[in-house]
Amino acid sequence: xxxxxxxxxxxxxxxxxxxxxxxxxxxxxxxxxxxxxxxxxxxxxxxxxxxxxxxxxxxxxxxxxxxxxxxxxxxxxxxxxxxxxxxxxxxxxxxxxxxxxxxxxxxxxxxxxxxxxxxxxxxxxxxxxxxxxxxxxxxxxxxxxxxxxxxxxxxxxxxxxxxxxxxxxxxxxxxxxxxxxxxxxxxxxxxxxxxxxxxxxxxxxxxxxxxxxxxxxxxxxxxxxxxxxxxxxx
Amino acid sequence: xxxxxxxxxxxxxxxxxxxxxxxxxxxxxxxxxxxxxxxxxxxxxxxxxxxxxxxxxxxxxxxxxxxxxxxxxxxxxxxxxxxxxxxxxxxxxxxxxxxxxxxxxxxxxxxxxxxxxxxxxxxxxxxxxxxxxxxxxxxxxxxxxxxxxxxxxxxxxxxxxxxxxxxxxxxxxxxxxxxxxxxxxxxxxxxxxxxxxxxxxxxxxxxxxxxxxxxxxxxxxxxxxxxxxxxxxxxxx
Numbered sequence: 001x002x003x004x005x006x007x008x009x010x011x012x013x014x015x016x017x018x019x020x021x022x023x024x025x026x027x028x029x030x031x032x033x034x035x036x037x038x039x040x041x042x043x044x045x046x047x048x049x050x051x052x053x054x055x056x057x058x059x060x061x062x063x064x065x066x067x068x069x070x071x072x073x074x075x076x077x078x079x080x081x082x083x084x085x086x087x088x089x090x091x092x093x094x095x096x097x098x099x100x101x102x103x104x105x106x107x108x109x110x111x112x113x114x115x116x117x118x119x120x121x122x123x124x125x126x127x128x129x130x131x132x133x134x135x136x137x138x139x140x141x142x143x144x145x146x147x148x149x150x151x152x153x154x155x156x157x158x159x160x161x162x163x164x165x166x167x168x169x170x171x172x173x174x175x176x177x178x179x180x181x182x183x184x185x186x187x188x189x190x191x192x193x194x195x196x197x198x199x200x201x202x203x204x205x206x207x208x209x210x211x212x213x214x215x216x217x218x219x220x221x222x223x224x225x226x227x228x229x230x231x232x233x234x
Numbered sequence: 235x236x237x238x239x240x241x242x243x244x245x246x247x248x249x250x251x252x253x254x255x256x257x258x259x260x261x262x263x264x265x266x267x268x269x270x271x272x273x274x275x276x277x278x279x280x281x282x283x284x285x286x287x288x289x290x291x292x293x294x295x296x297x298x299x300x301x302x303x304x305x306x307x308x309x310x311x312x313x314x315x316x317x318x319x320x321x322x323x324x325x326x327x328x329x330x331x332x333x334x335x336x337x338x339x340x341x342x343x344x345x346x347x348x349x350x351x352x353x354x355x356x357x358x359x360x361x362x363x364x365x366x367x368x369x370x371x372x373x374x375x376x377x378x379x380x381x382x383x384x385x386x387x388x389x390x391x392x393x394x395x396x397x398x399x400x401x402x403x404x405x406x407x408x409x410x411x412x413x414x415x416x417x418x419x420x421x422x423x424x425x426x427x428x429x430x431x432x433x434x435x436x437x438x439x440x441x442x443x444x445x446x447x448x449x450x451x452x453x454x455x456x457x458x459x460x461x462x463x464x465x466x467x468x469x470x471x
Binding site for chain 2: 072083176187204205212
């Protein structure tokens with residue numbers, strides 16, 4: 001690497017760790033998106049058709065999640081909720097090593113964050129599906145669940161696909177926050193390298209490059225999926 | 235509950251006052267960063283629309299890279315790079331090194347990131363102004379400057395405002411990340427308070443509530459501004 005400015009001797013030494021971190025980042029991202037999406041769909045749906053109290057609850061959830069920084073949510077969940085467990089005497093049980101690990105808290109925090117942001121998107125998406133299509137589905141005798149599965153949800157998702165791609169990229173860019181609650185994903189490894197090698201820029205630049213390399217294929221994958229959805233040309 | 239009130243009381247040993255002072259510096263940084271972002275945004279949007287291929291290309295690199303890298307990484311990079319660059323320039327001009335003021339550093343770091351998003355929002359809004367209106371302004375002999383201050387900017391604001399409101403909310407929440415570089419704003423003050431009092435839940439809830447108040451108040455204010463600038467526009471929906 002002599003042709004490139006900067007000190008890069010540490011890369012081979014930390015390579016396995018970086019790979020572990022990368023894997024953890026991907027796990028965190030995929031789990032958060034999957035859990036978050038499966039929460040976001042009902043949250044969006046009840047705001048459009050649900051009973052009033054449920055709709056208000058969902059609206060309130062979205063407002064609170066979108067109105068507070070993710071970092072505060074993460075710390076509230078990890079340190080705040082985590083601080084109750086020793087009070088209940090759980091720190092002496094076999095559960096403690098599991099309760100102390102940061103990863104589940106990070107997945108939980110990112111999932112509800114995705115649920116809050118995407119829930120708001122899905123509300124608009126469900127509302128945006130033309131009424132006539134739902135009426136047509138009902139008139140040919142589909143059950144409410146069938147309508148949701150075959151008409152309403154696919155049409156809603158189709159309309160907001162680019163927005164969802166944006167939300168998922170934002171989630172990827174939020175994953176470094178997990179390093180503040182002892183989850184050593186790729187950014188956390190980068191911070192560790194910075195502390196051990198006393199280098200300021202090189203590890204950060206490598207981490208930035210890794211995120212660029214993650215975001216690029218992710219965007220391409222979603223664009224590919226988007227093009228897979230048949231569009232009616234009018 | 236009594237315990238919680240004690241911790242959140244305004245005067246020490248309560249942390250209420252410290253949290254409010256943290257909120258004040260959060261708002262100060264967010265406001266400064268937002269304005270810096272808007273300045274970069276307007277300049278960049280003009281550059282992207284009227285500039286030559288080199289200017290357009292470099293602006294595209296700026297907006298793409300900033301929007302693809304996590305804010306936390308950018309904040310650290312910009313924080314160190316900005317300090318080093320400033321001191322390098324000062325030293326080469328024969329001045330002594332300086333320690334950058336924390337608030338100024340926060341404003342510069344968040345503002346630089348906000349700028350990339352502002353450029354895209356404002357560019358989209360510029361392009362949404364009907365060409366006929368600009369041509370009409372030119373036809374009655376307005377200068378370039380007059381045409382922009384009297385026609386283009388007022389006409390684009392309704393398109394830009396939802397995006398700009400969103401950016402303001404992002405700016406207020408993004409300042410929390412400055413806790414990582416040890417900048418004393420609401421998130422870091424809260425963290426320090428939990429270190430002393432050990433009542434994590436109460437304090438983080440309080441901090442969350444303060445951020446939420448800022449968001450809700452901002453929504454009301456932006457609602458007014460948007461209604462004001464939408465006067466005379468066809469009602470949608």
